[in-house]
Amino acid sequence: MGPSCEANQWRERGADPTMPLAEPTLRMLDCGESALVVEFGSSIDPAINARVHGLARRLNQAAHAGVLETVPTYRSLMVLFDPLILHRDVLKQIIASSCAAPDESHASAAGILTLIPVAYGANFGPDLAFVAQHNGLSEEQVIALHTSTPCLVYMLGFTPGFPYLGGMNPRLATPRLESPRQSIPAGSVGIAGAQTGIYPVTSPGGWRLIGRTPLTLFHPQTQQPFLFSAGEYLQFTQISAAEFEQIHADVAAGRYTPLRRPLSQGGDRVHGA
Amino acid sequence: MFTVLEPGQLTSVQDQGRRGFRAYGVTTSGAMDRLALTIANLLAGNPSTSAALEMTLRGPRLRFARPAFAAISGADMQVRLNGQPVANWSSFAIPAGAELAFEHATSGCRAYLALHGGIPVPLVMGSRSTDLRAQIGGLDGRMLRAGDDLPVPDAPLPKLALALPPEMLPRYASPGTLRVMMGPQEELFTAAGIATFLGQPYAVTHRNDRMGYVLEGPKIAHSGAPDIVSDALCPGSVQVPGSGLPIVMGSDCQTTGGYAKIATVIGPDLMRLAQSKAGDVIRFAACTDAEAVQALREERALYQHIESAVHQLRG
Numbered sequence: 001m002g003p004s005c006e007a008n009q010w011r012e013r014g015a016d017p018t019m020p021l022a023e024p025t026l027r028m029l030d031c032g033e034s035a036l037v038v039e040f041g042s043s044i045d046p047a048i049n050a051r052v053h054g055l056a057r058r059l060n061q062a063a064h065a066g067v068l069e070t071v072p073t074y075r076s077l078m079v080l081f082d083p084l085i086l087h088r089d090v091l092k093q094i095i096a097s098s099c100a101a102p103d104e105s106h107a108s109a110a111g112i113l114t115l116i117p118v119a120y121g122a123n124f125g126p127d128l129a130f131v132a133q134h135n136g137l138s139e140e141q142v143i144a145l146h147t148s149t150p151c152l153v154y155m156l157g158f159t160p161g162f163p164y165l166g167g168m169n170p171r172l173a174t175p176r177l178e179s180p181r182q183s184i185p186a187g188s189v190g191i192a193g194a195q196t197g198i199y200p201v202t203s204p205g206g207w208r209l210i211g212r213t214p215l216t217l218f219h220p221q222t223q224q225p226f227l228f229s230a231g232e233y234l235q236f237t238q239i240s241a242a243e244f245e246q247i248h249a250d251v252a253a254g255r256y257t258p259l260r261r262p263l264s265q266g267g268d269r270v271h272g273a
Numbered sequence: 274m275f276t277v278l279e280p281g282q283l284t285s286v287q288d289q290g291r292r293g294f295r296a297y298g299v300t301t302s303g304a305m306d307r308l309a310l311t312i313a314n315l316l317a318g319n320p321s322t323s324a325a326l327e328m329t330l331r332g333p334r335l336r337f338a339r340p341a342f343a344a345i346s347g348a349d350m351q352v353r354l355n356g357q358p359v360a361n362w363s364s365f366a367i368p369a370g371a372e373l374a375f376e377h378a379t380s381g382c383r384a385y386l387a388l389h390g391g392i393p394v395p396l397v398m399g400s401r402s403t404d405l406r407a408q409i410g411g412l413d414g415r416m417l418r419a420g421d422d423l424p425v426p427d428a429p430l431p432k433l434a435l436a437l438p439p440e441m442l443p444r445y446a447s448p449g450t451l452r453v454m455m456g457p458q459e460e461l462f463t464a465a466g467i468a469t470f471l472g473q474p475y476a477v478t479h480r481n482d483r484m485g486y487v488l489e490g491p492k493i494a495h496s497g498a499p500d501i502v503s504d505a506l507c508p509g510s511v512q513v514p515g516s517g518l519p520i521v522m523g524s525d526c527q528t529t530g531g532y533a534k535i536a537t538v539i540g541p542d543l544m545r546l547a548q549s550k551a552g553d554v555i556r557f558a559a560c561t562d563a564e565a566v567q568a569l570r571e572e573r574a575l576y577q578h579i580e581s582a583v584h585q586l587r588g
Contacts, residue, residue, distance in 0.1 A: 029457035032509045032537030033565035037457045044502055056296070071295045071505040073529055078505035080295070083566045084573060156298040157503070157529035160407050164503075201407070220397050220409045226297050 026099055028092055029076075033083050034068075038095055039076040046166060048075045049154050051099075053231030058098045067091070072230045073155045074164070111263035113150055113233040116198065118189050119244040120146075120211035127208035131174045131191055142210065143238055145169040150233040150263060151196065161200035161218040161226050165234065168196040180206035187213045189236065198234075211236075214248035215258060233263050274338045277421040281333035281375060286392055286411035286423075287524075288324040291400035295528045301508065302402035302410065303524050305483060305547035306383050307540075308443060308572065309347035313387035315579045316344035316364040318431045318587070323391035324401035326417075328384045330550070332375020333417060335386075341367040342389035342430040346437075348381030348445065348548060363436035381445035381548040390426025405483065406525060433587055441575070448477070448549040451521075452560040452568065453511065453536035458501060461533040462513070466494035470511075470535055470557055475519065477546075477553045483525035485512075486546060488555070492517030495533060503531040509538040511557075521546055541568040 029037040038055060041048040055077050056070045066086025071078040081091055120143045121128040132139045151167035158164075173194040181204060184190075188199045190207030199205060200217035219225050228234060239247065250256035277284075287310065290303025304310035304327055311321040326333075332350040344364035345352055352359045353374045359365055361384075367373060375384060394401050394411055403411025412421060459467060475490035499515040506512070510522045512532040521538055522530075523546075538546065539560065549555065560568075 030454050030537070030562065031457050031505075031507060031534075032454050033539050033562060033569055035507050035537070037504065039457075039504075042502060069293055069295055071528060073504040074502050076504045078295075078507065080507065083562075084570060088562055088566075155503075155529065156296065157527065158298060160294070160297060160299045160409075162298055218407075220407070225294070225299075225398055230296060 026096075028095065030088075031078060033088075034080060036079045036081065036088065036091060036095075037076050038079065038099075041075045044074050044154065044166070046152055049152065049166075049231070052077045055095065055099060056231070058101075059095075062094075062098075064091075064094060073157070111233065112228075113235055113261055113263045114228045115259040115261075116189075116213050116215060116234050116236050117239040117243065117247055118147075118211040118213050118236045119239050119241055122241070124241070124244065125189065125209050125211035127174075127177075127190070128210045131172060131208050131210055134174050135171055137171065142172060145172055146196065146210065147236045147238055150235045153228060153230050153232050153234060155230045156226075159199075159201050159203055159218075160220075163197060163228070163230075163234065165196055168194065170194055172196070174208045176206040177208065180204050184209065185212060187215065187217070189213060212244070214239075214244045214251055215256075216251055227258055228260075274422050275341070275425060276336045276338065277417045277419055277423070278334040278336055278372070280417045280419055280421070281328050282331040283329040284333045284417040285327055285403040285405065285415075286324050286394055286417075287327040287402045288400055289322050289402075290524065291398055291402050291404065291410065294398055295505070295507075298528050299398065299407060300404060300525050300528060302400065302404045302483075304383075304385065304402075305524050306347055306385070306544040308544050308575075309383070309385050309548075310387075311576055312362065312437060312579060313344045313346035313385040314391075315576065315583055316346070316362070316435050316437065317342060317387040317389045318364075318583070319387055319389060319391055321576060323387060324394065324411075325385050325387040325392065328375055328386065330382055331377050332384055334372060334374045336372050337367050337369065337425070339425060340369045340430060341425050343367055343373070344387045344435075345384060346387075347384040348378035350375040350378050350384045352376075352384075360436055362442055363434065364431075365434045366430065366432070378550075382550050383547055388425055389430055390428035393424045393426050404525065431587060435583060435586060437579070441579070443544075443548075445545070445548040448545040448553050448555045450556045450558045451538050451542045451546060452565065453538050453557050454562060454565055455536045455559055456534070457504075457537075458533040459535050461495055461497060461499075461501070462535050463494045463496045466496070466517075467535065469493050470513075470519065471559055474554045474556055477549045477551055477555065479551045481551065483523050485523050485526055486521045486549075488519050488521065490518070493519060493535065499533055500531050501533050503529045506530045506534070507537070509540060509543050510534050511536045511538065523547065539565040539568060541565075541572045 027039040069080040151165040189211045192207040290301040408414035473491045475488040480487035514532045
């Protein structure tokens with residue numbers, strides 16, 4: 001139950017600036033007559049994921065007739081298309097030349113960071129004490145580590161708006177609950193193995209809950225149903241219980257604007273991303 | 274307005290699906306049998322994109338407060354209007370106060386009821402389809418319940434009732450052979466595993482819903498681990514977890530998954546799985562991209578043919 005904990009099974013690999021980027025592997029795989037999967041690698045790796053989002057951005061901006069939807073995941077991009085409008089071979093050529101060209105959109109479109117205010121501990125995060133104890137840390141240290149670095153949103157899935165995040169400090173890694181909770185409140189922030197995440201909607205799950213954000217991650221009735229996109233970054237920031245209630249009320253009244261800014265401001269250090 | 278007297282087993286509002294949000298983890302939803310939905314809409318004088326009711330195995334009983342013009346398609350649920358039988362794959366007028374009753378499906382699994390003008394529930398993220406898991410779209414994001422009132426459009430009604438000619442009727446007696454395009458991860462299976470998948474029969478089980486169909490049959494051998502780094506799924510994807518038993522994904526399938534996918538059922542054949550029931554036997558046959566695209570071309574040509582025939586008859 002709950003999203004799979006990929007980062008446990010598939011060790012994250014940090015980007016190594018000494019590795020040449022030339023001749024990266026690229027495979028185009030059939031996924032039925034109306035979809036193609038462009039695979040950039042086979043591991044969970046920020047550099048590979050950046051290429052996935054780069055291609056998604058370029059295809060979405062170019063808006064080729066017949067391209068219906070792109071779905072970025074850890075290391076591949078699914079392109080859904082209408083084969084009666086766009087021939088598969090033509091789509092493959094578009095993708096190949098798009099991947100060969102330098103990504104000029106990268107600097108402007110990538111690296112957006114959304115601040116996620118989180119009330120830690122107590123009723124908001126009933127497992128904070130366990131996570132601290134399990135890792136030989138104080139609760140304050142857990143919070144400091146959890147809020148210290150931006151996290152890359154590798155992809156969204158499982159439920160609408162659920163972010164698969166990279167970049168959590170490995171000192172916070174904690175196994176899942178042995179038996180999942182029946183209902184976890186929307187906005188809960190948790191840890192499962194080496195991964196951290198947010199539950200956008202109320203659902204069952206086995207993650208260790210350390211806090212909760214008053215933000216709504218899924219607004220289906222609005223023009224902007226989601227707070228952030230895959231390929232962007234999140235950074236958790238601590239708030240008090242009083243601030244939680246205030247922001248929660250502001251969100252409900254439509255008065256709250258989430259803080260979003262370019263990643264580079266403020267000298268962010270990015271771990272695992 | 275029409276009122277749900279009995280909801281049936283699983284009745285929900287569906288259109289052609291919610292496009293553009295799979296990147297955010299939102300499934301497409303939409304009719305499981307897009308062919309039946311499209312034909313019902315065309316017979317009702319609607320664009321193919323209108324929302325209709327999708328009914329599963331046992332249909333609802335509905336009372337219409339106002340006159341409407343309807344079309345039914347898909348599984349045969351022995352429909353009666355004020356007690357009088359109504360032919361499947363036809364359109365007909367519903368007088369004010371009438372009761373429209375669906376029973377058990379005698380062939381197929383999913384039936385569609387289109388009303389002229391569509392079912393005007395609010396658009397959510399560009400679609401009226403019910404996403405049962407995310408609880409959005411349709412009527413409050415859920416299946417219909419007894420006592421529900423649904424809106425009907427305020428539009429002038431067509432007068433001419435139509436029926437699909439018998440030679441055009443899809444046959445749901447047996448799902449038969451579903452064509453697949455191999456991949457995206459057929460390399461993660463042994464040659465024997467692929468031969469099993471393409472050579473052996475698989476039975477539809479009770480573990481089936483709008484998300485996917487777990488099939489029963491000979492185990493498909495992986496060449497290594499069954500798990501992959503999670504990547505994107507689409508309707509038709511055939512996942513094979515460690516059990517070796519294939520799972521064919523449906524309209525409500527999650528957007529990503531972590532099991533190796535041996536093949537993808539082509540879109541034009543997926544509706545035959547959607548019309549299958551537990552115990553039905555299916556086989557898989559590999560086809561080329563060109564064959565799959567040709568099948569899609571034929572499906573679209575059928576819609577055009579019906580649309581122009583309806584247009585001509587209505588003058």
